[in-house]
Structure formats: C-alpha cells, structure tokens
Amino acid sequence: MGTHDNGGASFGSCCESMAEIIQGGDDEEFEPLITISETGVLYMTVGLVELDGDQPGMMDHAIFYCPFCGTNIQTPEEVAAKSGGES
Secondary structure (H helix, E strand, C coil): CCCCEECCEECCCCCHHHHHHHHCCCCCCCCCCEEECCCCCEEEEEEEECCCCCCCEEEEEECCECCCCCCECCCHHHHHHHCCCCC
C-alpha cells in the first residue's frame, strides 16, 4: 500500500497505530478495513452491502480524522478534488 502525500504530510505520519495500519500486515488473506484508493484518498470500510453475486460488497467512507489519535488527515475538499468531485 505505502503512504501517499496529504498536503505535505503522509497518511500514517500522525501516529504509530495509523502507520502500522497503512503499512499493512503480512497476511495476504486479510482484507484491510482502512485503504488508500488509487486517487490517494484514505477510506475505511464501514459496512457490507448485498450484491447480485455470492459475496457481499464493501461500503467505504473517506476518513477525515485519524481513528487512533484524532489528527485531521484530509478534508472533504481534498477528498472531492482527488475523487473527481464526489464527497
């Protein structure tokens, strides 16, 4: 996964807990609940939704504050700009 630029700071630079989550583990079978999109937006999985297939889909929401230390890590405006206007 790695870290991405966040207005001069990298996701995971706010605290050790977030850094560990962003770096990911060695378990290839585990689906991370906090991810960085291809556009550089940090998301957290907040639920599951039923799809037409056999497996449920994951519902993600942008994270604006670190869930571990409370640091503001991205703004709604930054998320909208990176995701093409979607918030």
